[in-house]
Amino acid sequence: MEILVDNFKDFEQRDRANFVNCLSGFKSLCLVGTKDSHGNENLAPISSVFHLGANPALMGMIFRPHSTPRHSLENILESKFFTLNHVNESIVKNAHQCSARYDKNESEFDMSSLSADYQNEFFAPFVKESNLKIALEYVEHQTLEVNNTVLVIAKVLFVYMPSEALREDKSVDIEKAGTITVSGLDCYHSTQEIVRLSYAKKDKKLREL
Numbered sequence: 001m002e003i004l005v006d007n008f009k010d011f012e013q014r015d016r017a018n019f020v021n022c023l024s025g026f027k028s029l030c031l032v033g034t035k036d037s038h039g040n041e042n043l044a045p046i047s048s049v050f051h052l053g054a055n056p057a058l059m060g061m062i063f064r065p066h067s068t069p070r071h072s073l074e075n076i077l078e079s080k081f082f083t084l085n086h087v088n089e090s091i092v093k094n095a096h097q098c099s100a101r102y103d104k105n106e107s108e109f110d111m112s113s114l115s116a117d118y119q120n121e122f123f124a125p126f127v128k129e130s131n132l133k134i135a136l137e138y139v140e141h142q143t144l145e146v147n148n149t150v151l152v153i154a155k156v157l158f159v160y161m162p163s164e165a166l167r168e169d170k171s172v173d174i175e176k177a178g179t180i181t182v183s184g185l186d187c188y189h190s191t192q193e194i195v196r197l198s199y200a201k202k203d204k205k206l207r208e209l
Contacts, residue, residue: 017185021184022183022184025183026182026189026191027047027048027181027182028050028181028182029046029086029087029095029179029180029181029182029188030045030046030047030049030084030085030086030087031043031044031045031084031085031087031114031127031130032044032045032046032061032072032082032083032084032085033082033084033085033125033126033127034071034075034076034081034082034124034125035075035079035123035125036071036075036078036079036104037078037079040104040107041107041108041109041125042071042072042075042104042107042108043108043112043114043125043127044071044072044098044099044108045095045096045098045099046061046063047182048061048062048063049061049084056155057155057156058139058153058154058155058156059136059153059156060151060152060154061151061152061154062149062150062152063149063150063152064149065147065148065149065150066143066148066150067148070150071104073150073152076152077141079123080137080138081122081123081135081136081137081138082124082136082138082154083122083124083126083127083134083135084133084134084136085127085130085132085133086130086131086132086133086177086178086179087130087179087180087188088129088130088131088177088178088179088180089178089180089190090129091129091130092180092188094112094113094114094129095114096186096188097112098111098112098114109127114127115127115129119160120158126160131161131162131165131177131178131179132159132160132161132162132172132174133159133161134156134158134159135156135158135159136156136157137154137157138152138153138154139153139154140152141153162176165177174191175192179191195208196208196209197209
């Protein structure tokens with residue numbers, strides 16, 4: 001089956017979004033926790049988070065165009081602080097509910113029956129039910145000319161995670177943290193590790209770790 005760009009340009013808007021969102025494969029799934037200066041908390045699922053660098057520890061994420069209210073983005077630009085909370089199987093329906101459009105003074109924590117958790121005097125709320133949580137501070141943002149989406153870059157301040165998920169080489173076994181993944185807009189998956197392999201070099205045979 002071959003689908004040309006002219007074919008899916010004619011899809012209904014929702015169908016086109018479903019199709020194109022699946023093309024990048026499995027994606028990480030986090031809940032981004034924010035709060036504004038009036039104390040209004042916001043929680044939103046995001047599947048566009050990516051690693052940007054290890055020294056300094058930087059992460060990036062993409063927000064849809066700011067042509068309509070984007071409470072998470074607005075709160076990040078205002079307060080400069082936010083959290084990323086991995087989603088696990090026990091809260092997948094709660095996390096999905098957070099994608100509904102609520103008013104700014106309506107907390108997705110309340111609407112989804114998730115618990116806001118404040119740690120280490122950090123401004124933004126964590127998700128208590130999440131097993132792997134990251135505190136971040138805003139660094140910069142850019143509006144991408146190609147489609148007006150917004151790239152946000154932030155630095156990692158500290159992380160909460162189960163001790164058993166940290167391997168000896170300091171890599172993270174995210175399966176032990178219960179982290180799940182998402183494809184498209186609405187399909188959630190658990191994962192199973194196939195193999196870990198040694199650092200690839202042209203003159204050295206790969207070995208399983």
